[in-house]
Amino acid sequence: MTRRLAGGIDVGSCTTKSVIVDDGGNILGSHVLYSGTDFEGASDTAWRETLSSVGVSSTDSICVFSTGYGRNSVSFATNSLTEISCHARGCLRYFPGPMTIVDIGGQDNKIIKLDQKGLRVSFKMNRKCAAGTGAFLEEMALRLRLPLEKLDDLAKQADGEVTLGSYCTVFSGTEVLEKIKSGAALDHIVRGLFHSVVKRILEMDTFTDTVVMTGGVIEHNPFLIDLLKTHIPNDIVTPPHPQIMGALGAALYALQEDPHNTD
Amino acid sequence: MSDRQKQSRRQIAATSQMKKLMVAHFLEIDEARKTGKQKVAWCTSVGPAELLHAMGFLVYYPENHGALLGATRMATDVIPLANAVGYSPDICSYLTADVGAYLKGVTPLTKAYGIQNIPKADILVYNTNQCRDVQDWFSFYAREWDVPIVGIHTHRNIREVEDFHIADLVSQMKSMIPTLEQVSGNRFDIDRLREVLDLSLQCTKLWRRVLECGAAKPAPLTFFDATIHMAPAVILRGKPEAIEYYKLLIAELEDRIKTKEGAVPGERHRLYWDGMPVWGKLRELSDQFCQLRTNVVASTYCNSWIFDAFDPKEPFESMARAYTELFIVRDESFKEWYMDNWIENFSIDGVIFHDAKTCPNNSNNRYSMPQRMAKRLGLPTLVLHGDLNDLRCYSEEQTRTNIEAFVEQLDQKDG
Numbered sequence: 154m155t156r157r158l159a160g161g162i163d164v165g166s167c168t169t170k171s172v173i174v175d176d177g178g179n180i181l182g183s184h185v186l187y188s189g190t191d192f193e194g195a196s197d198t199a200w201r202e203t204l205s206s207v208g209v210s211s212t213d214s215i216c217v218f219s220t221g222y223g224r225n226s227v228s229f230a231t232n233s234l235t236e237i238s239c240h241a242r243g244c245l246r247y248f249p250g251p252m253t254i255v256d257i258g259g260q261d262n263k264i265i266k267l268d269q270k271g272l273r274v275s276f277k278m279n280r281k282c283a284a285g286t287g288a289f290l291e292e293m294a295l296r297l298r299l300p301l302e303k304l305d306d307l308a309k310q311a312d313g314e315v316t317l318g319s320y321c322t323v324f325s326g327t328e329v330l331e332k333i334k335s336g337a338a339l340d341h342i343v344r345g346l347f348h349s350v351v352k353r354i355l356e357m358d359t360f361t362d363t364v365v366m367t368g369g370v371i372e373h374n375p376f377l378i379d380l381l382k383t384h385i386p387n388d389i390v391t392p393p394h395p396q397i398m399g400a401l402g403a404a405l406y407a408l409q410e411d412p413h414n415t416d
Numbered sequence: 417m418s419d420r421q422k423q424s425r426r427q428i429a430a431t432s433q434m435k436k437l438m439v440a441h442f443l444e445i446d447e448a449r450k451t452g453k454q455k456v457a458w459c460t461s462v463g464p465a466e467l468l469h470a471m472g473f474l475v476y477y478p479e480n481h482g483a484l485l486g487a488t489r490m491a492t493d494v495i496p497l498a499n500a501v502g503y504s505p506d507i508c509s510y511l512t513a514d515v516g517a518y519l520k521g522v523t524p525l526t527k528a529y530g531i532q533n534i535p536k537a538d539i540l541v542y543n544t545n546q547c548r549d550v551q552d553w554f555s556f557y558a559r560e561w562d563v564p565i566v567g568i569h570t571h572r573n574i575r576e577v578e579d580f581h582i583a584d585l586v587s588q589m590k591s592m593i594p595t596l597e598q599v600s601g602n603r604f605d606i607d608r609l610r611e612v613l614d615l616s617l618q619c620t621k622l623w624r625r626v627l628e629c630g631a632a633k634p635a636p637l638t639f640f641d642a643t644i645h646m647a648p649a650v651i652l653r654g655k656p657e658a659i660e661y662y663k664l665l666i667a668e669l670e671d672r673i674k675t676k677e678g679a680v681p682g683e684r685h686r687l688y689w690d691g692m693p694v695w696g697k698l699r700e701l702s703d704q705f706c707q708l709r710t711n712v713v714a715s716t717y718c719n720s721w722i723f724d725a726f727d728p729k730e731p732f733e734s735m736a737r738a739y740t741e742l743f744i745v746r747d748e749s750f751k752e753w754y755m756d757n758w759i760e761n762f763s764i765d766g767v768i769f770h771d772a773k774t775c776p777n778n779s780n781n782r783y784s785m786p787q788r789m790a791k792r793l794g795l796p797t798l799v800l801h802g803d804l805n806d807l808r809c810y811s812e813e814q815t816r817t818n819i820e821a822f823v824e825q826l827d828q829k830d831g
Contacts, residue, residue, distance in 0.1 A: 222813060237821035238828075261814070273825045275790065278818060280801045 158215045160203070161403030162196050162230060163239065164188060164223030167259025167287055168369055170400040171199035173207050173215070178246060178405055182206035183397050185369075192223035200229070218407040220399050222260065232410065237265055237276045239402030244365045245271045246401060247392040251362040255354055256398070257370035257377070259287040264358040277358050284320045285353020287370045293346050296326055297339065305374040307343040314344035320356075325349060351380045364389045372396035425638050425679045425706045428645070430665045437657055438647060442529045445474050449535045455600050458537040458557070460550045461650050462720060463739050464568060464589055466616050466731075468541060469654040470609035471593075472602040476535050477651045478553065479546075482510030484524040485517055486695025486805035494520050495806055508549035509774040509805035515556055537563055539599045541592070545570035545745050547777040564599060566592045570740060573747045577740050585736035610728040612654045613735070617726040622662035623649040624722045629669040630713040631762045634678025635686065636669045639712035640702035641679060643693045649721040680711040685826045688759055689715040691770030692778045692804040697815075704816060708823045714762040716743055716755065717778070744777055751780060752788065759793065765826050766796045768819075773802070773809040796829075798822045 156175055163170040165188060172183045184202040188195045196219070204210065219227035220239040227233070240256050240263065250272075254265040262279040283289060294301050315332045319325050325346075332342050350370070364387045366378055372395045382389055392398060448454040457473035459465045461480065468475050485491040491509060494516030499505050501519070503512050517523055518534065525531040540554040540563060551567055558565035568588045571581050593604045626645065629636050637645075645665060652658035672678075687705075689712045694701065705712060723738035743754055759767065767789060769781035776782065786797035800818055803809035 222817075235817050235821040235824060237817070238824045272828055275796065276821060276825070277799075278814060 158207070158209065159404050159408035160200065160215050160217035161239065161400040161405070161407060162200060162217060162219045162224075162227050163221040163236065163397070163399035163403060164192050164196050164219065164226060165236075165259055165369070165399070166222045166261075167291075168396070169195040169199045169221075169223070170397045171196070171203040172397050172400040172404045173203050173209070174401070174404045174408060176408065178408060180394075180397075180401060183394065183400065185396060188223065192226035193228060196223070196227045197229075216407040216410065218403040218410070220403040231407070234403060234406055236399045237263060237278075238273070239399045239406065240367055241265050241267055241271075241273055242402030242405050243398030243400075244367060244392060244402075246405060248363060248365055248390060252365050253358075253360050253362060253387070254365045254367060255360075255381075257286060257350065257354070257366070257368040259291075259369065262286055262354060262357065264354075266358075266361060275358075279353070279357060282321065284322050284325070285350045287368075289322050289325070289350065289353075290346060290370065290374070292322055292326065293329060296329060297342065299339075299343070302373065304343055304347075305376050307340040308347045308374070309376045309379075311338070311340035311344040313338070313341050314348060315341050317345050317349045320353060347374070347377055347380055350377060351384065354381065355384055360385050360387050363387060366391045367395040367398040369396040422703075423681060423706050424703050425640065426677065426681070428637065428641055428665070428668060430661070430668050431644070433664060434645060434647060434661060437652060437661055439529055440657075441651060442525060442531055445476055445535045446529075446531045448474050455538040456535050457596075457599075458540045458554065460541070460543045460546060460554075462545050462742065463543050464541065464592075464735060466609065466612045466654050466726075466735060467589060467592070467596070469612045471596045471600045471604060473539070473596075473600055475651075475654075476537070478514055478534075479510055479550075480647070480651050481517075481523070481525070481534060482514050482805065483693075483695050484528070485513040486510075487698060488524040488527070489696045489807070490517065490522065490524055491696065491805040492807040494522065495808075505774070505806065505808075507774060508547060508553065509803055511549050511553040511556075512774075513805045514553065518557075518560075536561055539563060539596065540565040541596075542567040543570060543739060544568065545739050545742055547775070564595055566595050568592075568739070570745055572745050574740065574745055575747045575750055577737060581740050582733055582736045585740060586732045589732055589735065606731065609731045613726055613731050614728040615656060615659065616653045616723065617728065619649060619653040619658040619662065620721065620723045620726060622659060622666060624724070625666055626662060626669065627714070627718055627722070629666070629673060632673040633686075633763065634676060634680065634683035635711050635713040635762075636672035636677065636679055638679045638702060638705070639689045639693075639715045639718065640698050640705075642715065642718040643695075643698065646718050646721055653721070678711065680706050680709060682709045683711045684708075685710040685765045685823060686763055687712045688755070688762065688764045688767045689717070689770065690755065690767060690780050692717060692772045692775050694770065694772075694802045694810060695805055696807050697802075697810065697812075700812075701815075701819075704819055708820065710823050710826070712768070714758050714764065716758075716780070719758070720744065748783060748785060752785065752792075755789070756793065759795065764795065765829075766798065766822060768822070769797060769799045771799050771801050772804050774806055775804055778804075796822065796825055 219230035491513035497516035498512035648658040725737040727734035
């Protein structure tokens with residue numbers, strides 16, 4: 154008897170994530186790669202890699218939903234939903250409502266509130282500016298000539314931090330240059346950058362109930378969670394793989410909508 | 417891929433007649449400028465147009481021109497010219513688009529009506545009930561052409577309209593008359609004003625009926641239709657042709673109501689739009705809502721040209737009242753009461769607030785109204801960040817995703 158599977162592809166502005174789940178909603182395999190400039194190619198590659206990791210060659214019977222910025226570029230998806238819905242669905246796999254989901258993505262941040270039944274009460278995306286998103290940290294890492302993967306350790310080890318006041322990425326860059334000129338330690342600057350991300354999140358919305366943090370920025374920079382804890386009294390939790398919550402949510406929706414599903 | 421079908425809203429047949437009226441209106445003004453046979457007054461869209469008609473002026477509305485610049489997507493190209501001479505990107509983008517177009521020597525009237533230039537004003541008459549920017553906007557042209565400028569300064573943040581508000585505005589309007597007489601060469605005639613006001617009253621009553629058709633399920637028109645069909649209420653009120661046009665339009669809409677022919681096929685959700693339209697994205701937004709089988713059935717913006725208080729028996733007092741009762745000059749408590757009524761009467765499922773970067777007066781989300789409304793009415797609200805004209809302030813993908821996610825939220829509510 155063949156297993157019934159479902160897939161989700163989250164084509165984000167920075168990375169493309171792919172997930173395959175079994176009929177119980179358990180993750181069997183996943184893959185993450187840079188989206189680059191060819192969203193269709195990235196989603197094809199991510200999907201092939203995920204199939205390979207699960208040991209499945211035929212995709213005919215797998216229902217796939219797409220989500221994310223490039224959700225309409227996934228030619229093999231049978232339907233698409235926004236990342237707002239899919240992140241919520243993914244988080245509900247791990248945590249019961251009510252909750253406030255904070256997703257820090259490559260180009261945008263999202264705050265999604267779910268009620269006790271897991272139904273969405275409200276959502277907010279950051280405004281047009283990418284301040285406080287992954288793009289901000291990427292830009293600053295570039296200015297500081299630092300590999301992205303070193304940021305979290307540097308922020309964590311810092312015994313102090315610089316204060317960055319602007320909510321404009323470009324102006325923050327100027328502030329960082331001023332701090333360098335005035336001799337601030339590199340790890341203090343990085344911690345100041347992390348705090349800037351947290352401040353951008355805090356000004357977006359209020360936080361109610363348990364806070365669930367997701368997204369690639371959290372996956373690779375978990376120290377942000379520690380910093381957020383210094384500002385709000387809520388419990389803050391994170392799922393095992395916060396970066397793939399959108400793809401997981403899409404896969405779970407696909408599982409529900411699968412035309413082969415006779416449950 | 418999404419299973420949503422590509423579709424657009426049903427077109428309104430009366431539109432072709434409205435276009436003829438617009439052509440006639442603009443050609444009449446252009447002809448008057450060329451021959452000098454009639455004086456042209458520029459007027460803000462929310463009055464005091466009736467007084468100008470009564471004084472024998474042809475009336476031109478720069479805000480309509482600003483919207484045309486936006487709808488034709490010329491605005492974002494010409495706004496930087498105004499920015500460069502000192503008009504900030506943060507002020508009204510009707511103003512910056514209009515001034516930028518003037519500086520560049522272009523106008524959408526050329527392509528639409530074959531008119532080479534906007535009509536030079538003999539006098540500029542503003543009312544600050546929309547915002548203070550109109551005064552600065554008109555002042556640019558007053559300096560440019562060395563022509564007189566007069567205006568009414570409306571009170572703001574009004575809870576209840578009081579007698580002193582009315583008395584003040586009446587006094588301001590009357591004080592303009594000597595200048596208007598001098599420029600027009602005509603004596604003020606109160607009976608003529610009564611006649612014009614009666615025509616405006618008939619027009620505004622019909623415009624209200626047009627908008628109230630949106631309460632039907634399914635709604636026979638959308639907010640996007642209303643932003644187009646409000647043109648006669650804005651620029652032809654006080655003239656008989658606006659009245660005839662709305663009778664024609666209402667007949668078509670009422671026919672649709674009888675046959676249950678919705679503007680959005682398969683209407684599932686009904687939304688309220690607060691704030692300015694995004695003029696350069698009307699088609700895209702309309703199509704997206706249509707594909708989501710969601711209709712924006714009511715708005716604050718299009719209601720701005722309902723002037724219930726007009727009364728030919730008391731022309732000055734009723735104009736003062738009509739221009740002071742407006743939503744835009746009222747305080748938050750009145751605005752919330754007003755919107756709650758429309759939301760209830762139109763069976764609204766959710767409210768979209770457009771936060772227009774350059775139009776603070778028409779962006780009602782900025783003092784926590786969406787949060788209060790969501791709590792009070794139990795309705796989901798969404799804030800879209802954009803602008804009426806300056807598409808540099810507009811993110812296509814963010815807007816699309818926000819709208820799509822909002823409709824997904826409404827779907828979830830439906831189970």
